[in-house]
Every structure is written in C-alpha cells, then in structure tokens.
C-alpha cells in the first residue's frame with residue numbers, strides 16, 4: 001500500500017489575489033519586502049535552506065498572539081515555489097519559538113481555501129484569547145498529550161485562591177461551524193496517522209524537519 005499524494009494544483013494570480021483579499025478582510029496583512037529585509041538585517045537571519053525567492057507571508061497580531069501564514073507564493077514570479085507547503089505558525093507573548101504550527105498544507109486542489117480556513121481558526125483563537133477565570137490574566141497555549149493537541153492554561157497558582165492551575169479546552173468559544181470543520185479535519189488526520197503507522201513511517205516528519213531561520217543576533221529579539 002502506497003500513501004499517494006494528490007496532484008499539485010498551481011493557483012493563478014487571480015486565485016492568490018482573492019485569497020489575500022479575504023485574509024485582509026480578517027485583519028491579516030502582507031509582510032512587506034522592506035519589513036522582511038529590516039527584520040532579517042536586525043536579527044541577522046540566515047535561511048535554513050537555499051532560498052528560491054521571497055515567499056509571501058501574511059501576519060495578524062491580537063492579544064499578544066502572532067499568527068503568520070506562509071503561502072509559498074512568490075510575488076516576483078507570480079507563482080508558487082517549487083517545493084515547500086503552506087503553514088500557519090502561532091507565537092504567543094514574547095516566546096521565540098512557535099507554540100503551534102499547523103500544516104503542511106499541500107498545494108493540491110483547494111489549497112488556498114484550506115489555508116484560509118486554518119488561518120481563520122488561528123485568527124479566531126488570537127482575537128478571542130480567553131482570560132483565566134481565577135486571576136483574569138491571558139491564558140497561555142500549552143502543549144497537550146498528543147503531537148498537535150493544545151489547550152489553554154494559566155499556571156499562576158499563587159494568584160489563584162485554590163492554588164490550582166486553570167485550563168480551558170483548545171476549542172473553547174469556537175462557533176459551531178468551526179467545530180464541525182475541526183471534527184472532519186481531525187477524523188482525516190486520524191486516518192492519515194493510522195496509514196502512516198501501518199507503512200512504518202514517522203508521522204509529522206515535515207513539522208519536525210521544518211527548520212527555523214537562524215537568528216544571528218538573538219539579543220535583538222523582543
């Protein structure tokens with residue numbers, strides 16, 4: 001049995017512009033070339049792999065959560081990078097490392113729609129970042145038992161009358177249609193995971209292999 005990849009479907013410039021327009025309506029903005037270069041210079045960033053061209057990324061920031069969506073789309077060539085996949089990366093507070101990475105999203109049929117839907121989820125969670133009901137501080141995203149599972153948590157037990165942490169479900173507050181979307185997505189992932197294990201391959205290798213850019217000047221990080 002082979003786990004075969006569905007065929008690649010390259011989005012057109014119109015598809016991509018529609019995607020950017022929808023993302024902009026949510027509050028995302030395209031990371032500009034100047035901004036990218038300034039950040040690269042300030043932190044002496046070095047790419048972990050040969051760079052084919054600058055990829056379009058969009059960012060959204062709310063309640064000290066930063067969501068960055070990587071599209072693999074290159075504005076210069078008006079097409080997608082040869083390799084790579086789309087990603088949704090979430091950072092919180094002033095943590096240097098992402099706390100949650102969703103993807104890879106393959107450039108197959110409905111790639112931009114899938115990327116939008118998953119960006120929407122991260123956007124919703126950032127916009128509606130819940131507060132601790134015991135001490136009113138922002139809850140933090142914490143890693144759960146499984147590779148991709150997360151939950152909301154506050155461990156400031158000294159501020160809690162009962163001296164116990166407070167947690168909320170990762171899907172807390174999500175509208176019903178988002179929960180339906182997630183149920184379907186998780187079912188598909190569970191099936192995929194089962195298949196990967198049957199084939200004796202390591203799951204989530206793309207995320208595990210995904211190397212961040214090297215920060216030459218970490219003292220300049222916020």
Ligand SMILES: [Zn+2]
Nearest residue numbers: 132134135154
């Ligand atoms: Zn608390």
